[in-house]
Amino acid sequence: MKAPARLGLYGLVLVAVFAVAGFTANAVVPEETVQAWTQDTADTTHHEEGDAMNGDEHEGHNAGASSLGLGIAQDGYQLTAVTAPTATGTEGELALTVTGPDGNPVTDFDLEHEKELHLIAVRADGQHFRHVHPEMDDGGTWTIPWQWGAAGSYRVFADFVPADTGEGITLSTSVQVAGDLVPVPVEPAATTTVDGFDVSVEGDLVAGSASELTLTVTRNGEPVTALEPYLGAFGHLVALRDGDLAYLHVHPHGDAPEAGDMSGPEIVFEATAPTEGRYLLFLDFQVDGQVHTAPLVIDTTTGTSSSETDSGDGHEGEGDGHDH
Numbered sequence: 001m002k003a004p005a006r007l008g009l010y011g012l013v014l015v016a017v018f019a020v021a022g023f024t025a026n027a028v029v030p031e032e033t034v035q036a037w038t039q040d041t042a043d044t045t046h047h048e049e050g051d052a053m054n055g056d057e058h059e060g061h062n063a064g065a066s067s068l069g070l071g072i073a074q075d076g077y078q079l080t081a082v083t084a085p086t087a088t089g090t091e092g093e094l095a096l097t098v099t100g101p102d103g104n105p106v107t108d109f110d111l112e113h114e115k116e117l118h119l120i121a122v123r124a125d126g127q128h129f130r131h132v133h134p135e136m137d138d139g140g141t142w143t144i145p146w147q148w149g150a151a152g153s154y155r156v157f158a159d160f161v162p163a164d165t166g167e168g169i170t171l172s173t174s175v176q177v178a179g180d181l182v183p184v185p186v187e188p189a190a191t192t193t194v195d196g197f198d199v200s201v202e203g204d205l206v207a208g209s210a211s212e213l214t215l216t217v218t219r220n221g222e223p224v225t226a227l228e229p230y231l232g233a234f235g236h237l238v239a240l241r242d243g244d245l246a247y248l249h250v251h252p253h254g255d256a257p258e259a260g261d262m263s264g265p266e267i268v269f270e271a272t273a274p275t276e277g278r279y280l281l282f283l284d285f286q287v288d289g290q291v292h293t294a295p296l297v298i299d300t301t302t303g304t305s306s307s308e309t310d311s312g313d314g315h316e317g318e319g320d321g322h323d324h
Contacts, residue, residue, distance in 0.1 A: 068247055082156065091145070108163040109163055126186050126240065127184050157247055212268055226287055235284065267285070
């Protein structure tokens, strides 16, 4: 048999083997092994995806599952020992540990937006979003009091910067919460009202390139100009892709505010959507010492972002895609 034919037959055998393995993995393969396969796949494919999108190695990294917060491990760091209440109405705590390339718990983190670790929890349909900051003990275990308000499948993100690398990493895992599930359809919503504040978003979110989004906060029809610094900025925006909750963490333009500074009613963010689709936006802002979270939903457009037009190369100014 000629070499090309042999290679083709070998490829078909591999496809069959992996198809059977995929069908039975949940039944016979330990979870940690499956996670390792997933991570290896992301590590070996995300550069190709990025090359197809923008021809840039950094953008390729952004396209990988781990760089979008969908992996439990990245660059030797892993989210481990994640525990939480398993049903609604049960008081307990959410706990997790980040281990490093040496397998030991990481205890040294850089401050990123005034915190060493940002924890995001959100249900698969985008409901029940929470952005909190647990405390770490001497052994590297992060904990926070926790109670689930509704049943469903939740994704829990840990966003942090190991001091050894100085590079931001977002890891995540799923948590199942027992109870009666009432899913909520995800529909576009460019305006919303929360705690008496009206919040709107304007701008084109363009897949594959940096886009400016302007969020405006008003109350009783009047602009809110008393936005206070929160986590080192006048607003904190998390964007999640509808469907898989791929994670984009963005912050506003401009220098970090000083204590006592105020701003508003507009906050301008720069974000990069990795693909076309629908994105869930969650804006945290602070007024009179109280933090409010406004949920919004927008779809990508096919236009050209202002950042592309200004720079001419289609890349973000900071070029790292972690979008902090």
